[in-house]
Amino acid sequence: MTYIAKPRLHHPTLTTNKVGYTRRDYEGRISTLCAGCGHDSISAAIIQACWELDIEPHRVAKLSGIGCSSKTPDYFLGASHGFNTVHGRMPSVLTGANLANRDLLYLGVSGDGDSASIGLGQFANAMRRGVRMAYIVENNGVYGLTKGQFSATADRGSKSKKGVVNSDSPVDLVGIALQLGATFVARSFSGDKAQLVPLIKGAMAHGGAAFIDVISPCVTFNNHGGSTKSYDYVRQHNEAVSRIDFMTPRSEITTEYAPGEVVDVPQHDGTVLRLRKLHEDYDPTDRYAAMSYMNEHQSRGEVVTGLLYLDPLATDLHTAMNTSHRPLNTLGRTELCPGVGALEKINASLR
Numbered sequence: 001m002t003y004i005a006k007p008r009l010h011h012p013t014l015t016t017n018k019v020g021y022t023r024r025d026y027e028g029r030i031s032t033l034c035a036g037c038g039h040d041s042i043s044a045a046i047i048q049a050c051w052e053l054d055i056e057p058h059r060v061a062k063l064s065g066i067g068c069s070s071k072t073p074d075y076f077l078g079a080s081h082g083f084n085t086v087h088g089r090m091p092s093v094l095t096g097a098n099l100a101n102r103d104l105l106y107l108g109v110s111g112d113g114d115s116a117s118i119g120l121g122q123f124a125n126a127m128r129r130g131v132r133m134a135y136i137v138e139n140n141g142v143y144g145l146t147k148g149q150f151s152a153t154a155d156r157g158s159k160s161k162k163g164v165v166n167s168d169s170p171v172d173l174v175g176i177a178l179q180l181g182a183t184f185v186a187r188s189f190s191g192d193k194a195q196l197v198p199l200i201k202g203a204m205a206h207g208g209a210a211f212i213d214v215i216s217p218c219v220t221f222n223n224h225g226g227s228t229k230s231y232d233y234v235r236q237h238n239e240a241v242s243r244i245d246f247m248t249p250r251s252e253i254t255t256e257y258a259p260g261e262v263v264d265v266p267q268h269d270g271t272v273l274r275l276r277k278l279h280e281d282y283d284p285t286d287r288y289a290a291m292s293y294m295n296e297h298q299s300r301g302e303v304v305t306g307l308l309y310l311d312p313l314a315t316d317l318h319t320a321m322n323t324s325h326r327p328l329n330t331l332g333r334t335e336l337c338p339g340v341g342a343l344e345k346i347n348a349s350l351r
Helices: 038-052 068-075 090-100 112-118 120-129 173-180 193-205 231-237 287-298 317-321 340-349
Strands: 060-064 081-084 105-111 133-139 184-189 209-215 238-240 262-266 272-276 303-310
Touching: 038 068, 038 133, 038 193, 038 209, 060 068, 060 090, 068 081, 068 105, 068 112, 068 133, 090 105, 090 120, 090 133, 090 317, 105 112, 112 120, 112 133, 112 173, 120 133, 120 173, 120 209, 133 193, 173 184, 173 209, 173 287, 173 303, 184 193, 193 209, 193 303, 231 238, 287 303
Parallel strands: 060 081, 060 105, 105 133, 133 209, 184 209, 238 303
Antiparallel strands: 184 303, 262 272
């Protein structure tokens, strides 16, 4: 069905957001992935998050590498900027684009093969440098385009569709992101849209390096008994650290209630947010506690999901490098070539 073009017509009664776009305006082409692929659910969550955030599609730059996951940017935000890089090189291309034009919102989409194998060094350096972006890994534990070999994130002891047992230790991208300085770290499940959409909204609005690892079952090669990335396994072993929502910045709303208590909190738009306080001892602002919590539950065979870590005072690469507040691609000859005198001052400061 890939030859069928998606109709451009919109029903006149479709709801629009604050910038005048319908949800369909955030869609892309018809997906060519397998029916039931978790990646399509992630694409739908990205569409929903951007629509709810009232983001103008042309303000987003989406970049990807190679793999089933890296095909998905073609299926959402069709009116945004896009660049499909070579295998594993998405983070460095995104870094260059970000330095050239800081006014865009950067969305990096990758997979477990793309980021945890050939692109592991690129992923690690993007996290430690604090490149401002929402980095989403669609993690299914296999190489789907090359017929189901184990990827670097496949758990030891998991079985392939043919019954082969994986004997290698897995690469934990969440643990690496926490260790190397990412300031927004989360894990979710493609089958849990209620959790995933707020996480994507938070990552898009974050002021630093935001990383979300999304377990996304491959229905063709990795959705069977013995797989730890299947729908059934993740649903049975999911340990959510919190129930979250994302609110755009407005005047502060405060409330006090005890662990286990339910409280209704009126919101700015007139709706009421009902909160239940869970996990009394979990603090998402403690990086090392997040690592310990994740490792503790992983040893029990549980997949921890939710917002694992958040630095509310995050900075990005532009702050560290003290770059121009104007995007570099808007600077003219005078700013870029200030003359011999300015060059001599720079050289003198380096002696």
